[in-house]
Amino acid sequence: MAKTVQEITDRCQVLFDDIDFTESRKWKEAEPGRKVIGYMPVYVPREIIHAAGMLPLGILGGGADMEVIHGDAYYQSYICRIPRSTIELAVTKRLDFVDGMLFPSICDVIRNLSGIWQMMFKDKYVRYFDVPQNFKDGIGGTFYANEMREFREGLERLSGRKITDEAINNSIAVFNENRRMVNEVYDFRSETPWKAPSWEVYLLMRAGMVLPVEEHTQMMQDYLDAAKAEDRPLRDNCRIVLNGSFCEQPPLNMVKSIEMAGCYVVDDDFMLVNRWLLEDVPTSGDPIANLATAFIHHSEDTAAKYEPDGEKKGRWLVQKVKDRRAEGVIFAAPSFCDPALLDRPMLAGRLKEAGVPYISFKYAENSGQMQPIREQAGTFADSIKLWSEAS
Amino acid sequence: MSAEAKSEVIKEPSMLKQKEMIANNYDKLTSAHELGIKTASTFVPGNLNELIMCFDMANNLPEINAIQNGMRKKSGGMIMDAERSGHSEDVCTYVKADIGMMSKGNIAPNGKPMPAPDVLLLSYTGCFTFMKWFELLREEYKCPTTMLHVPYEADGKITPNMRDYVVKQLKEEVIPTLEQASGVKFDIDRLREYLRNSAKAEDDLVWVLESAKNKPSPVDCYFGGVYYIGPIFTAFRGTEDAIEYYQLLRKEVEERIAAGKGPITPEGEMKEEKYRLVVEGPPNWTSFRDFWKMFYDEGAVVVSSSYTKVGGVYDYDGFRHDPDNPLESLADYCLGCYTNRNLPTRVDMLARYIEEYEADGLLINSIKSCNSFSAGQLMMMREVEERTGKPAAFIETDLVDPRYFSAANVKNRLESYFQMVDQKRKGGGSAAAA
Numbered sequence: 001m002a003k004t005v006q007e008i009t010d011r012c013q014v015l016f017d018d019i020d021f022t023e024s025r026k027w028k029e030a031e032p033g034r035k036v037i038g039y040m041p042v043y044v045p046r047e048i049i050h051a052a053g054m055l056p057l058g059i060l061g062g063g064a065d066m067e068v069i070h071g072d073a074y075y076q077s078y079i080c081r082i083p084r085s086t087i088e089l090a091v092t093k094r095l096d097f098v099d100g101m102l103f104p105s106i107c108d109v110i111r112n113l114s115g116i117w118q119m120m121f122k123d124k125y126v127r128y129f130d131v132p133q134n135f136k137d138g139i140g141g142t143f144y145a146n147e148m149r150e151f152r153e154g155l156e157r158l159s160g161r162k163i164t165d166e167a168i169n170n171s172i173a174v175f176n177e178n179r180r181m182v183n184e185v186y187d188f189r190s191e192t193p194w195k196a197p198s199w200e201v202y203l204l205m206r207a208g209m210v211l212p213v214e215e216h217t218q219m220m221q222d223y224l225d226a227a228k229a230e231d232r233p234l235r236d237n238c239r240i241v242l243n244g245s246f247c248e249q250p251p252l253n254m255v256k257s258i259e260m261a262g263c264y265v266v267d268d269d270f271m272l273v274n275r276w277l278l279e280d281v282p283t284s285g286d287p288i289a290n291l292a293t294a295f296i297h298h299s300e301d302t303a304a305k306y307e308p309d310g311e312k313k314g315r316w317l318v319q320k321v322k323d324r325r326a327e328g329v330i331f332a333a334p335s336f337c338d339p340a341l342l343d344r345p346m347l348a349g350r351l352k353e354a355g356v357p358y359i360s361f362k363y364a365e366n367s368g369q370m371q372p373i374r375e376q377a378g379t380f381a382d383s384i385k386l387w388s389e390a391s
Numbered sequence: 392m393s394a395e396a397k398s399e400v401i402k403e404p405s406m407l408k409q410k411e412m413i414a415n416n417y418d419k420l421t422s423a424h425e426l427g428i429k430t431a432s433t434f435v436p437g438n439l440n441e442l443i444m445c446f447d448m449a450n451n452l453p454e455i456n457a458i459q460n461g462m463r464k465k466s467g468g469m470i471m472d473a474e475r476s477g478h479s480e481d482v483c484t485y486v487k488a489d490i491g492m493m494s495k496g497n498i499a500p501n502g503k504p505m506p507a508p509d510v511l512l513l514s515y516t517g518c519f520t521f522m523k524w525f526e527l528l529r530e531e532y533k534c535p536t537t538m539l540h541v542p543y544e545a546d547g548k549i550t551p552n553m554r555d556y557v558v559k560q561l562k563e564e565v566i567p568t569l570e571q572a573s574g575v576k577f578d579i580d581r582l583r584e585y586l587r588n589s590a591k592a593e594d595d596l597v598w599v600l601e602s603a604k605n606k607p608s609p610v611d612c613y614f615g616g617v618y619y620i621g622p623i624f625t626a627f628r629g630t631e632d633a634i635e636y637y638q639l640l641r642k643e644v645e646e647r648i649a650a651g652k653g654p655i656t657p658e659g660e661m662k663e664e665k666y667r668l669v670v671e672g673p674p675n676w677t678s679f680r681d682f683w684k685m686f687y688d689e690g691a692v693v694v695s696s697s698y699t700k701v702g703g704v705y706d707y708d709g710f711r712h713d714p715d716n717p718l719e720s721l722a723d724y725c726l727g728c729y730t731n732r733n734l735p736t737r738v739d740m741l742a743r744y745i746e747e748y749e750a751d752g753l754l755i756n757s758i759k760s761c762n763s764f765s766a767g768q769l770m771m772m773r774e775v776e777e778r779t780g781k782p783a784a785f786i787e788t789d790l791v792d793p794r795y796f797s798a799a800n801v802k803n804r805l806e807s808y809f810q811m812v813d814q815k816r817k818g819g820g821s822a823a824a825a
Contacts, residue, residue, distance in 0.1 A: 115734025128545030143556035342523035
């Protein structure tokens with residue numbers, strides 16, 4: 001029997017709330033020898049982990065409700081919350097089943113967290129996952145391919161078995177399918193935002209952080225089928241793109257509050273790992289070379305990436321606004337987030353040139369007071385509806 | 392400090408030499424366009440000064456400009472200007488001071504405006520913010536920008552893949568861009584010559600830094616160290632001037648050791664060495680003199696610091712620029728800068744300094760707006776304490792934002808720390824030479 005939106009959303013909510021990662025633990029316990037590899041934002045090639053027969057597990061901090069006691073002893077007050085709540089998850093043994101952790105190259109805080117992990121968890125596989133900021137095949141592409149080969153060898157040592165090219169190509173196909181479905185969900189929301197509220201889409205994408213990819217793909221298909229069939233009222237909301245939330249996640253209430261304030265979120269940068277590669281990766285030939293080429297030539301733009309061409313800087317956001325027929329942008333970045341906050345003036349400049357209205361605010365994953373955000377987003381929505389040229 | 396005491400400070404030949412070098416460089420920069428000299432802006436960590444010199448270009452370092460403005464009490468207003476124009480209060484204050492400086496006419500310490508750079512040489516070494524900083528500057532200057540992405544030494548070692556990546560970028564990106572910007576053809580033999588000069592100066596720098604193993608230490612390797620690293624971290628590495636500066640400095644330090652003298656402070660020679668410290672993190676620049684005074688008033692000398700390794704690590708594993716392998720050597724230099732090393736290596740360095748320099752403990756000056764240094768320092772502190780058995784303390788300030796320097800708080804913390812060191816000694820710890 002087909003699942004309803006409510007049923008799917010309820011299951012996603014359970015997965016979201018469960019900071020003990022019960023579902024991932026169950027996956028690991030189902031067969032002896034299974035291993036789980038945690039990764040932090042913003043991108044890792046999950047295909048290689050999958051090909052190793054391991055579960056990639058997205059670790060996005062402890063969320064709004066987890067009390068951070070130990071984690072605060074590791075970080076000063078002027079450092080964002082995600083590293084402290086991630087440490088809290090670890091020292092409270094919520095990550096004790098995780099066999100390895102990946103810390104992607106996104107900022108100095110996540111980079112240094114890799115060193116803390118090396119010192120705290122000496123028996124675990126820990127890798128700072130470096131990616132190139134040079135986007136030429138023979139330079140950055142070669143470097144990145146070699147980094148992925150080292151990563152592959154590391155997982156082989158961890159599992160005690162070879163990861164074949166064939167296995168990676170098969171996994172690439174699985175993730176291609178997953179990405180296609182993610183993009184379908186995003187397109188569906190953009191076309192009919194009243195049928196796919198952003199908090200539901202958010203939860204659906206979060207489920208992809210903890211579930212096996214095949215299950216997540218099916219879940220998204222089920223959601224699309226159910227959401228398309230469901231009749232929901234169209235509100236007189238404006239359409240906005242949300243930017244800056246690619247690492248530490250906002251409280252779910254913030255996503256809800258923005259929508260309740262009159263803004264349909266028609267695109268965002270939550271969990272970019274789900275959509276990082278913009279095209280299908282070839283499923284034959286050298287899979288490492290193919291993944292490297294995809295990263296170099298067809299990957300998302302975000303603040304953690306260098307833009308070699310000054311003329312192109314930030315144009316992608318203006319293009320996204322056009323593509324999604326958005327009427328404005330909300331910059332919502334975590335406090336003390338260097339990439340998002342340093343990038344923001346440049347992105348804002350591009351929006352200004354293009355005549356796209358925007359507002360900015362900051363949050364922490366445990367921000368509790370949503371009234372100011374609701375008021376700010378509501379005023380922004382009103383200003384667009386009442387005063388923009390399009391209205 | 393009284394006016395009388397100020398007038399008593401005698402400038403040693405090395406100080407005068409450095410002062411002259413810096414003044415000449417600012418004059419060269421501010422008259423670059425009149426003289427037909429091209430300028431490159433770049434950063435202290437990953438500073439490719441020898442390479443820049445190969446193209447007859449002048450080297451402008453925005454961090455140093457921010458520091459100059461911090462020490463001259465000008466950075467506060469610049470930072471607020473940048474914040475008013477949309478830059479977050481949460482991000483690096485060097486960046487905001489630099490952007491604010493532009494809005495105030497980009498005036499150099501000699502009172503003349505800085506020229507717009509002909510090229511931005513973005514060496515992304517050990518600090519993510521650098522990348523965004525140059526993207527922001529590119530918006531202002533609209534000049535050619537070349538990026539040198541230096542991978543992070545995440546496992547405490549340089550892999551062939553890392554080195555090859557950096558060398559390839561030098562060959563295929565950086566050098567062609569500098570050739571184009573300057574109109575000068577690259578000559579690798581010229582680079583070798585400069586690197587040979589660098590290694591000579593580096594030998595003497597390391598000798599000076601390691602002279603702090605003497606008791607009393609003839610040098611302060613944090614506050615005083617800032618001056619010692621000045622030439623080699625900025626626009627002079629690879630020059631004859633730098634060789635001469637470090638020879639003069641070494642000679643002066645040799646004389647101080649022979650005379651059993653302590654370090655020179657802004658109020659003259661420090662008389663009694665009561666505490667020997669290792670310091671992690673950059674200094675605060677807006678209250679630099681007041682901050683330093685809190686140490687020398689208590690007889691505290693910094694015998695080693697991580698900040699003096701931020702623009703190159705020459706002591707820990709003996710790196711020297713190598714004229715026989717010029718590009719590989721530049722790559723290894725960039726890869727080895729302090730904040731590009733992983734936390735376990737940073738802990739090992741600090742613990743070794745405490746042991747080798749017979750320090751009483753570790754002091755961390757945690758900088759509010761510098762995640763590259765600050766994220767993880769609390770863990771580092773505990774690890775160093777555990778490994779050495781020496782007490783550690785933690786203070787918090789900022790680089791060039793005067794709003795985040797609370798003199799009373801810092802002084803209180805330091806006094807408590809010195810009491811802690813005293814207590815530890817009573818409990819059997821080693822005493823510094825009086």
